[in-house]
Amino acid sequence: MSTSAQPQFRYTQTPSKVLHLRNLPWECIEEELVELCKPFGKIVNTKCNVGANRNQAFVEFSDLNQAINMVTYYASSSEPAQIRGKTVYIQYSNRHEIVNNKSPGDVPGNVLLVTIEGVEAGDVSIDVIHLVFSAFGFVHKIATFEKAAGFQALIQYSDVQTASTARDSLDGRSIPRYLLPSHVNECYLRISYSAHTDLNIKFQSHRSRDYTNPHLPVNPTAMDGLLQPVVGPDGKKKEFESNVLLASIENMQYAVTVDVLHTVFSAFGTVQKIAIFEKNGGTQALIQYPDIAIAAVAKEALEGHCIYDGGYCKLHLSYSRHTDLNVKAYSDKSRDYTIPISLAMQQTPAAGWQNPPGASAVGYTSSGMPQGHAQTSPVSSWFPAMPSGGHTFVSAPSTFPGQAYASSPSPAQPSPGVPQAIGTQPLHQPSQSPYYGS
């Protein structure tokens, strides 16, 4: 019997390059593990969120001595190892390597590979894709293509965390029906990680976009595709048309903000300006597009639809006589997206409005660019897995004015929110923080 001078070693396993960490905070992310462990050596592999409570993890060092250093350091340290203020207990794992069952598509990256099932390439516009994925953060670039697997898109975010939030929230979900052509019933998103980190987008076109580069040349023939659905097959005689739509909002039980309207109407193209006003006791809004064609598509697609499920905030659309709105660049009732944000902010500083990280093109008004969608908080504002019957479809980044969503469903009242078309499977669910969500 050997007598160990150090009692904490008496019961420990034989040393291993792999450490077992427990009592981790819920959903502890890999970066936090790495931050904790990397002072002691090179980390070659990790496995987090292990165990029934997802509060355990494994970290594999490249060298056994590095693992020993970490264990011995914390064995004698007066400061325990901590993540998010929780004491983390560290031992040698009883295995000597982390078996990584991760297929390549499960290795997190900032670029998502999205397969859109059940549609032809022409059924889902790049603007709709952009709208859907912008709910989680600033989308830098999108490239779409057709492969044997079907219609696919690469979505580039600035960082891995944003990408993984989007993946966790959208994988397996369907794009809301009212953003799709009427002949498409469902289209499920299958999302994995791409090995790419930076997409090489050469043109703004109907197949690809670079939202970080407003001066990228437009491929004119490629852009034609955007305008094709304008003319209906019925050949009906057109009424007076305008690039500005007048929206009357019926049964407005819940706040409809400029941001909400921007999100909804951006699905069809660049929204240049928005103005909200009261008329005859009802709420109306003017939405300005750069051209009649886009306005026509939006009008056709949104007429009679409700912004929120349950018949709330039903839209009735007509063409406005206006062609160019004269609105305040940034107020709670109006927005001019053609003015660079920095300028608009100077005119009317508003709380909580932030630029997307890395978005130097603050004045860029490309289709549907959700300029308020930056997520500056390390905590996602999207709650990924709430029960159905949730809240709003329209994206609600943390920078949105709070009251629009604060008034959203209290348990006692019917949920507004999910657009009718997506039924009980809301794509997007705003929440201040996933950690407060349940």
Add this chain to the structure above:
DNA sequence: AGCACA
């Protein structure tokens, strides 16, 4: 606070 199957 206590060892991973996908």
